Amino acid sequence: MESTKDLADVSWAFPGIYHYLNNNTSSQNLSFGTNATGIIDIPEKEASTIRHETLEKVKIPSETNVLDTMQVEKTPLILNLVFSKEVENLIMRELTFRKFIIEIERSLNEFIKRENVRLENKIFFEEDWEIPDYTKLVLSLNFKGIPFKQKMSLWKMINTITYGRIKSMISYSSEDLINRFQELRKRFFIKLEM
Amino acid sequence: MIDMNNSFHIEILTQDLEYCIKAFENNKFDIMNIAANRLMENCMFLENEDIFLVSVILKDISNDYKNIFKYKEEIFNSAKVIGKETIKSIKANFHNDINIENLWQDFQKYTDKINEFHKDELESEVYMKNTKFTSIIFKKILKFLEENKESFKKINNTLINGVLGVMVRIMKNHSCTLKETMVYLYFKLLAILHPYIIEKSYPEKEINVDDYKEYLEGHVDFIVSFYLNDSLEFKKYNSELWQIGKQYRELYFLFNLPRIFAKPQFLEQVPTIVRVPAAPSKQLVENEEKED
Numbered sequence: 001m002e003s004t005k006d007l008a009d010v011s012w013a014f015p016g017i018y019h020y021l022n023n024n025t026s027s028q029n030l031s032f033g034t035n036a037t038g039i040i041d042i043p044e045k046e047a048s049t050i051r052h053e054t055l056e057k058v059k060i061p062s063e064t065n066v067l068d069t070m071q072v073e074k075t076p077l078i079l080n081l082v083f084s085k086e087v088e089n090l091i092m093r094e095l096t097f098r099k100f101i102i103e104i105e106r107s108l109n110e111f112i113k114r115e116n117v118r119l120e121n122k123i124f125f126e127e128d129w130e131i132p133d134y135t136k137l138v139l140s141l142n143f144k145g146i147p148f149k150q151k152m153s154l155w156k157m158i159n160t161i162t163y164g165r166i167k168s169m170i171s172y173s174s175e176d177l178i179n180r181f182q183e184l185r186k187r188f189f190i191k192l193e194m
Numbered sequence: 195m196i197d198m199n200n201s202f203h204i205e206i207l208t209q210d211l212e213y214c215i216k217a218f219e220n221n222k223f224d225i226m227n228i229a230a231n232r233l234m235e236n237c238m239f240l241e242n243e244d245i246f247l248v249s250v251i252l253k254d255i256s257n258d259y260k261n262i263f264k265y266k267e268e269i270f271n272s273a274k275v276i277g278k279e280t281i282k283s284i285k286a287n288f289h290n291d292i293n294i295e296n297l298w299q300d301f302q303k304y305t306d307k308i309n310e311f312h313k314d315e316l317e318s319e320v321y322m323k324n325t326k327f328t329s330i331i332f333k334k335i336l337k338f339l340e341e342n343k344e345s346f347k348k349i350n351n352t353l354i355n356g357v358l359g360v361m362v363r364i365m366k367n368h369s370c371t372l373k374e375t376m377v378y379l380y381f382k383l384l385a386i387l388h389p390y391i392i393e394k395s396y397p398e399k400e401i402n403v404d405d406y407k408e409y410l411e412g413h414v415d416f417i418v419s420f421y422l423n424d425s426l427e428f429k430k431y432n433s434e435l436w437q438i439g440k441q442y443r444e445l446y447f448l449f450n451l452p453r454i455f456a457k458p459q460f461l462e463q464v465p466t467i468v469r470v471p472a473a474p475s476k477q478l479v480e481n482e483e484k485e486d
Contacts, residue, residue, distance in 0.1 A: 081271035091275045098310065099318070102272045106315075109268040172319045 079109055084124035087137075096180045100188075103169050104139060107162035114161075117154065119143050120193075137184065142193040155192045162190065203240045210236055211288060214252050215281055221274075223263060226256035238443050243436045244292045248284060250383060250439065251301050255280065258308050266311060273311040280304040294428045301379070302372040309366045321367040328370045332377065335360050336418045346410045347401050349392045354385045373421060376431060380417050383438045384410075390445035393452035409441055 083091065083101075090097045101123070108121065120142040125135050141158065143151050166188070170181045214229035230253035237246040255277055262273050283300045287293060313321065335357050345351045358381045365374060391409045395401045401410070416434050420427075 078267065079271065083271075083275060088275045088279065091272060092279050092307070095310070098272065098307070102269050102311075105270075105272050106268050174322075 078112055079105070079121075081105055081108065082122045084122070086125050087123050096177050097184065099169065099177075100166070100181060100184045103165045104162060104188075107158065107165045110165075111154075111158050111161050115154065115157065117143065117146070135187065137188045138191055139189070140191045140193055151192060155190065159190055203242065206236055207233060207240070207242065207245050208288075211248070211252075211285065214256075215285065218256070218259070218277060218281060221259075221263060223256045223260035227253060227260070230256055234439060235443055238440055243432055244294060245288070246436050246439055247294065247297060247432055248288060248292070250379060250435065251284065251297070252281075254301075254379060254382060255304070258312075262308075262311055269311055273308065276304060276307045276311070294432060298372060298376065298428065302375045305365070305375045305378075306369055309369065312366045317367060323369040325369055325371050325374075328364050328368045328374055331360065331364045332374055332421060336377075336421055339414060340418045343411060343414045346414075347403075347406050349395060349399055349401060354381065354388050357381060358385050373426065376426075377417055377421050380413075380420075380431075380435060380438070383435060383442065384413055384417075387438055387442040387445070389452040389454050390442060390449050392454065393449040394445060396453065413438060 087101070091101055104123065108119075112119070122138075122140045124138055124140070126138045139162075141155065143154055146154070163185075166181070166185050170178055170185070173181055210229060210233035214226055214233060217223070217226035217229050230249050233252065234246060234249035237243070237249055259274070259277055262270055266273070280300055280303070284297065287297055287300070310318070339353065339357050342353060345353055358378075361374070361378050361381060364370070365378060370378070387409065391401060391405060394405060413434065420431060420434075
């Protein structure tokens with residue numbers, strides 16, 4: 001098992017993120033994050049309402065040109081996932097962490113394909129203000145031009161997909177990986193930028 | 195070792211490298227492949243074997259990311275971290291007189307990690323690292339290759355891609371050591387050369403003995419003995435790889451585009467096996483027969 005000492009404080013790099021996790025500052029009582037996050041049931045009515053709202057549709061234009069006699073095709077990415085330097089370093093060094101990040105990316109892509117919305121995001125480590133030596137792994141999301149209530153619903157949906165995938169990954173993992181996956185899950189938070 | 199006093203050469207090759215890196219950064223992997231080809235070609239003209247290895251590695255990386263971008267987009271961003279860090283290390287090595295062994299170590303680490311991204315979700319759940327098994331299969335498949343090397347004389351043989359396909363599958367699912375990575379890259383370049391050898395023989399259905407000995411037999415004999423030998427002779431290996439690259443670019447000037455790639459009906463049938471280039475196959479012969 002590789003070390004977790006690489007979990008570093010990078011909160012200075014991404015200031016101004018509104019924390020919805022583990023506090024009651026929002027009008028809704030949210031209990032996502034750490035073990036409480038688990039799997040969240042979204043009422044079918046709520047989910048289907050969002051699907052039909054007027055949201056920015058993802059369009060993928062494609063173009064081709066010719067260079068050195070070869071045809072070159074260009075297709076932009078649907079999701080541009082941004083990692084902090086510390087997260088990139090750990091992706092390089094630790095297989096278990098890499099697998100964990102892959103599941104997060106799969107979740108976001110599943111969400112985007114299902115809901116057809118565009119989002120900005122970052123994944124980084126953040127030191128907890130109250131508990132020294134406790135470093136959180138944070139996925140920060142930003143839906144631009146979407147009303148607050150819809151943002152919250154989309155955020156819940158991402159929680160459902162992501163933690164569902166993580167739970168499933170843990171269930172089929174070998175015993176030597178399970179502890180590390182569970183530790184990462186405890187440290188993993190999904191935040192919404194306002 | 196590169197003669198760094200030859201700043202004119204280095205300046206040109208640096209420009210090719212920078213173009214290649216920029217293409218990677220902008221997710222333009224077809225262009226990255228073209229940039230790696232330019233680097234390779236300029237290394238040929240400027241006779242620089244060490245930087246030639248850089249070009250072959252970058253060409254392979256572009257091939258990986260083209261496939262991941264196309265078929266595994268849902269994990270592309272995570273995968274790109276691996277290439278980004280590897281290219282950063284290659285660039286640092288490039289600007290520091292190139293240490294061939296370090297270059298190989300970088301490519302080995304890259305291969306080990308990127309193979310995780312070539313697995314599908316179910317493969318990731320099931321297959322575990324087992325380099326002992328990889329070594330057993332490599333020995334067996336290379337023995338099979340040696341026993342059947344005469345079949346290279348027939349233009350419709352698929353031996354190189356058959357062997358490469360097994361290597362890619364085993365490396366992907368069970369991981370590998372540096373030696374297997376070196377053998378894989380050698381075969382990858384040989385598989386790129388092969389269609390041009392066939393084109394050189396056109397319209398004959400068999401490759402003549404001289405071409406077989408010059409372009410194929412020697413390379414097969416070398417790689418089999420290289421793998422079975424306990425030592426890692428980087429310099430000797432590099433020279434052999436350079437020979438394949440040189441032959442490929444020379445035949446590319448003479449016979450591009452090989453008929454096999456020009457057939458639209460063939461291209462449609464090229465399997466999407468990750469990391470295995472389009473292979474000459476019976477389809478070519480069938481097409482020729484139809485035309486006759």
